[in-house]
Amino acid sequence: MKAAKILIIGGGIGGLTSAIALCQRGFDVDVIERDPDWSVYGVGIIQQSNVVRAVAALGILDDYVDAGFGFDHVDVFLPDGRHAAKVPALKLVAGYPANLGIGRRALHTVLGQRAQAEGARIRLGLVANALHDDGAGVDVTFSDTSSGRYDLVIGADGLYSTTRRMIFPEAAAPAFTGQSVWRHNFERPESVTSLCAYDGPIGIGLVPLSKSLMYMYVTTPEPGNPRHPHDQLASLMRQRLAGAPPQIARLAEQITDNDEVVYKPLEWLFLEGAWHTMDARHNRPRIGRILMARGRDATDAAISTAFGTANLLKFHVITEEVLQG
Numbered sequence: 001m002k003a004a005k006i007l008i009i010g011g012g013i014g015g016l017t018s019a020i021a022l023c024q025r026g027f028d029v030d031v032i033e034r035d036p037d038w039s040v041y042g043v044g045i046i047q048q049s050n051v052v053r054a055v056a057a058l059g060i061l062d063d064y065v066d067a068g069f070g071f072d073h074v075d076v077f078l079p080d081g082r083h084a085a086k087v088p089a090l091k092l093v094a095g096y097p098a099n100l101g102i103g104r105r106a107l108h109t110v111l112g113q114r115a116q117a118e119g120a121r122i123r124l125g126l127v128a129n130a131l132h133d134d135g136a137g138v139d140v141t142f143s144d145t146s147s148g149r150y151d152l153v154i155g156a157d158g159l160y161s162t163t164r165r166m167i168f169p170e171a172a173a174p175a176f177t178g179q180s181v182w183r184h185n186f187e188r189p190e191s192v193t194s195l196c197a198y199d200g201p202i203g204i205g206l207v208p209l210s211k212s213l214m215y216m217y218v219t220t221p222e223p224g225n226p227r228h229p230h231d232q233l234a235s236l237m238r239q240r241l242a243g244a245p246p247q248i249a250r251l252a253e254q255i256t257d258n259d260e261v262v263y264k265p266l267e268w269l270f271l272e273g274a275w276h277t278m279d280a281r282h283n284r285p286r287i288g289r290i291l292m293a294r295g296r297d298a299t300d301a302a303i304s305t306a307f308g309t310a311n312l313l314k315f316h317v318i319t320e321e322v323l324q325g
Contacts, residue, residue, distance in 0.1 A: 041262050
């Protein structure tokens with residue numbers, strides 16, 4: 001039987017992990033990426049235990065861990081810099097760390113090399129200009145005037161997805177949440193061996209990425225979603241850190257190069273209309289959802305990764321069978 005041919009639009013984390021998994025299962029995979037240089041932000045990302053488990057399922061966990069910095073707890077600090085708590089993290093893969101900090105470039109290298117090794121064809125500097133789904137397959141016209149026919153097309157081209165705009169032209173654009181995040185890399189001191197989260201009026205964290213590197217993230221309210229001039233990014237990030245704990249203030253003095261500051265407004269998007277979800281364990285539609293928590297973001301809502309004092313006073317789960325028809 002001929003393997004299904006699949007096109008993945010977007011050569012980032014979602015696109016490359018999809019390519020690896022699909023190639024391992026015998027599918028014929030093309031990946032296109034609009035950036036001819038296939039570049040990524042030069043900062044880091046926190047990968048928690050569920051991601052570690054997913055990477056293990058892809059068979060690339062050793063390469064992934066070797067490229068980052070593993071840790072099994074979160075250190076929580078008060079606004080004045082005093083250490084408040086050491087919160088253990090749940091391990092989901094025996095013998096491996098619960099969490100991992102990894103540079104985006106390092107992660108990109110691991111995923112890109114493995115996707116190609118598994119057989120994915122990756123074409124750079126290319127976008128899909130048109131998609132035509134006739135029910136039996138999808139005809140795709142590319143920006144270089146070439147075309148192809150695929151059994152399945154996966155859109156993994158980010159928050160401002162052109163694939164989404166083609167399929168759902170009436171969908172709302174991403175909306176600003178009111179917060180933005182500032183990121184900057186530093187040399188890692190020996191004292192930073194886990195995610196160090198600082199409580200206070202703004203969110204500050206230090207994340208180890210390797211034996212020699214860590215990054216700082218700073219989440220701040222940014223009313224009106226200002227577009228800060230690039231030549232002022234370093235000074236503006238330092239201003240946001242005025243009044244920070246001493247260990248953070250010392251690092252802030254090193255923020256002098258505008259090119260080393262990555263500033264990103266935090267945006268959200270909900271696609272209206274019918275959603276079709278499947279329970280992959282049993283290959284059947286899911287029949288219910290349970291609201292487990294509310295918070296400012298996914299970190300607040302995840303009980304196992306909550307920062308600071310969190311007292312669970314009451315917990316009730318009520319489920320009812322949904323009758324079909």
